[in-house]
Amino acid sequence: MxxxxxxxxxxxxxxxxxxxxxxxxxxxxxxxxxxxxxxxxxxxxxxxxxTKAALREAVTKRWLDRTSGELSGIAAADRDPEARLRDWLTALFAAKRRKAGDDPELFATYTVLTGENGTAVSEHIADLTAQLTRVIQAGAETGSFTAADPEATARAVFQATARFHDPGYAQEWRQEGVEADFEAVVDLLVRGLRA
Amino acid sequence: MxxxxxxxxxxxxxxxxxxxxxxxxxxxxxxxxxxxxxxxxxxxxxxxxxTKAALREAVTKRWLDRTSGELSGIAAADRDPEARLRDWLTALFAAKRRKAGDDPELFATYTVLTGENGTAVSEHIADLTAQLTRVIQAGAETGSFTAADPEATARAVFQATARFHDPGYAQEWRQEGVEADFEAVVDLLVRGLRA
Missing domain, CATH: 1.10.10.60 (Homeodomain-like)
Structure with missing residues (x-):
């Protein structure tokens, strides 16, 4: 053999x-x-x-898991929750931009695949929101953040930063000023969390 | 004749x-x-x-202007800036949902047209951001909001609420829990503005 x-x-x-x-x-x-x-x-x-569908779902999941895998260390680190939150959001934006920018054809291919594999995408979003919940929970425990419901707050932070991780905005990530836009959104959210 | x-x-x-x-x-x-x-x-x-292009651009602009026209009264009203901001964001979300939900075929048609008419869309976003700037400026003047640069802050608020007005998310607007998601994002942003 x-x-x-x-x-x-x-x-x-x-x-x-x-x-x-x-x-x-x-x-x-x-x-x-x-x-x-x-x-x-x-x-x-x-x-x-x-099946072909199972193969395509698994390869989509693997592609998405690469991003959540990269980020999990930041979420789990024993550091100041605000710094962790900023680093995590920055790393998420960087990872998505890299995927979109370094190999646009493969990115377009995976955009088709994620469109077909709603479950893999929902699981990916659930993974990322769970990481974010962990950071916000830590901030609530140390008193850096006010968050009565860390899971709901994590969801709000994730949704409010969609422009900087949702592949539907990939075109915008190449525009001038996008980093300043990102900083302005993150600053506003962090101020909201601190309040 | x-x-x-x-x-x-x-x-x-x-x-x-x-x-x-x-x-x-x-x-x-x-x-x-x-x-x-x-x-x-x-x-x-x-x-x-x-030209046909001029006609299609004008009809797209008219469609977009209907939304900004509806909202301008809220932005200009002489009321508490926080209430104005919440009402404005709520009215924007409601107007977009209504357009997407009441006549999905016309909405799909205009989605094609907005894709063709980038200038009309940029002007629409500039109109809406200018309305939002006016509200945030008013809040900064009365001391309800902290905003060193009201225009940049307005842009951040607009981008952070994209999930609730960008037509790319129209499918999500029919899902259960979307109102709670909207409230959570708006609350977090308002807390950030107040801080």
Whole structure:
């Protein structure tokens, strides 16, 4: 048996799927395309992902998880909650801008995929809001923030900063003045949290 | 000469254009279509709008101006700035939701038109931000709000509430809990302004 099929993990399949998406766009990335790229039978891929939809959902989730993974350390750090909040929002904006700016074609492809995979997107938003809740909770405990309901407040902060992380605004992220706009929104929110 | 052509104002042409858009969608609404709907020669329409692009831009501007027109009275009223700000944001959200919900097909048509007419949209945002600046300026003068730069603060408030007026979020406006989300964002921003 060839070593390729022995070492065929879900992660390797997802890496190959992303590579197929990068080369061929969202219309491709079927199980057959991915199996071909890996030089394995499509049966081997099906053992990990039973349908094309499952494969596409998993690769979308992996793409979104990369961002939440990057941010989780900031949310969990044992530091001043206000600094943590500012750093977290800055890192979220930076991560989304990087994804949109560094590889616009792959970003466009994932925009199609996120449109198809509402559950993966909702889970991603829930992950990020949970991280934000943790920071706001910490601020409420130390008395830096006033937040009777940290979860609702986290949701409000997330929604109020949508312009700086919702991929629908990716075009605006290249415009002059966007950093100043971001700072002004974050300052206003932090003042609201402190009050 | 028929009275129709004697009384052919730009406003009447734009009304007819909106009616053509309502019936036939964004692909239609050429000068010829509109002239036919009015029972006049296309030359008469061209005297008011020299190109199809000018006609489509004007009808888009008229649609957007209806919202800013509704809101200008709230911004200009001689009342407590905080109440004015809350009412203004509530009225903006209500106006956008009404447009999206009452006539979804016309809304979709105008979404195509606003995509084509970036200048009309920028002017609309500038109009609304100027109204908001006026309210925040009033709050800064009475001491209810802290805002060193009322224009920058107005821009931040407008951007932070995008979820509740940007047509890109129209799908979310029908979801349960959207009013509570709106209140949470507005409360946080008002707290920030007061601080």
């Amino acid at each position: 060839a070593p390729t099929s022995e070492t065929l993990t879900a992660e390797r399949i997802l890496e190959a799927t992303e590579e197929v998406l990068r080369r061929h766009g969202p219309a491709k990335a079927t199980v057959v395309d991915v199996a071909r790229a890996l030089g394995v039978s499509h049966g081997s891929v099906y053992r990990h992902f039973r | 028929a009275p129709t052509s004697e009384t052919l104002t730009a406003e009447r042409i734009l009304e007819a254009t909106e009616e053509v858009l309502r019936r036939h969608g964004p692909a239609k609404a050429t000068v010829v279509d509109v002239a036919r709907a009015l029972g006049v020669s296309h030359g008469s329409v061209y005297r008011h709008f020299r």
